[in-house]
Amino acid sequence: MIAVLVAVAVQVSVTPLSDHVILIRSPRSNMVASFGGDGAVVAGAMDTLSTAAVAETLAVRSTPSRRLVVLDIAGLASAGQGDAGWDARGALVIMQESAVRRMPRAFDAAVRRPRSEFSQFFSIEMNGESIHAVHQDPGYSNSDVLVHFEGANVIYLGESFPGDGYPHIDAALSGTLDGLLKTLDPWARPDQPDFRPRFVGARGPLAGSADVLAFRDMVKAVAAEVGRLKAAGKSVDAVVASHPTAPYDQRWGHGLVSAERFVRDVYQAVR
Structure with missing residues (x-):
């Protein structure tokens, strides 16, 4: 039974976004990759259960002897995963410095801390694709990163746009x-x-700007209602009980972050 569960957990699906860029979806997270004669670059929240399947997906599309660069973006799927075993596969793993500094110095034998980190900006040109990773203001955490695949006009937003539902604003990570x-x-x-950019969230389907607009407007509306109730002296439990996400649960209420968790996050965040 355990072997069957593991086999299911590491399956990934692939959606072409351009001649040399693909969306890779695992059960836990989305990744965007550029592949070709220069090697491969993959960006997303890496986890150990999907590493082998993602590596195989890239290997059959890239020149094996060339470089493999992993932009490991901090997210719910990657928490506690270190480099998710990519260093052992010969990849250069790069992560935003705040996420690296939160990691313990030592992991088990299968994973390690990323060897490289960046502060505000990282850029690489591979397979005719300009790829830019840009550190964002703290939203989910203080290590949020947007990755722009310029030629394909694809933007990876990570936990800033979960894609499957409500966001997590993690105050413990300075979100x-x-x-x-x-x-x-x-x-x-x-x-x-x-x-007409296309957006990839931490999870969920490929999205357009109208989806990001609807998501942003939902966050602002819930925050306004939670702020109003908090200013009126309502406790966090009373605000949760008032169900301020009710108008949005049909669309956004089925993801990894529950409506209650989101409301509690917002209550703590609003002033």
């Missing part, structure tokens, strides 16, 4: 409501002829 909204605001507008 803030204002930072979350600041990350979303530039992308939360209707599609236009000169503005």
Whole structure:
């Protein structure tokens, strides 16, 4: 039974986004990868259960002898995972410095701390694709990163746009409501002829700017209602009981983060 569960856990699906860029979906997270003659770059929240399947997916599409770069983005799926075993596969693993500094110095034999880190910006050109990783203001955490695959016009938003439901604003990781909204605001507008990016969240399906707009507006509306109730002297339990997410649960209430968890996060975040 254990072997069967593990086999199911490491299956991934692949969606082409351009000639050299794909969306890789595991049961726990989304990743975006560029592949080709230069090697491969993969960005997302890495976890040990999906590493083998993702590595195999990239190996059959890239020149094996060339470089493999992993942009490991902190998220719910990657918590406690170290480099998810990518260093042992010969990859250069890069992570935002705040996420690296939260990690213990030693893991078990299968994983380790990423060898490389960046502060605000990391850029690489591979397979004709310009890839930019940009540190964002603290939203989910103080290590939130947006990754732009410029040629494919694909933007990985990670936990700032979970894709499967409500966001987590983790105060223990210095996450803030204002930072979350600041990350979303530039992308939360209707599609236009000169503005048609595709967005990849931490989980969930490929999205468009209209989806990001609806998500941002939902966060702002819930925050406004929670703030109103908090200002009126309501306790966090009373605010949760008032169910301020009710108008949005049908669309956003089925993800990894429950409506109650989201409301409690927002209550702590609003002033």
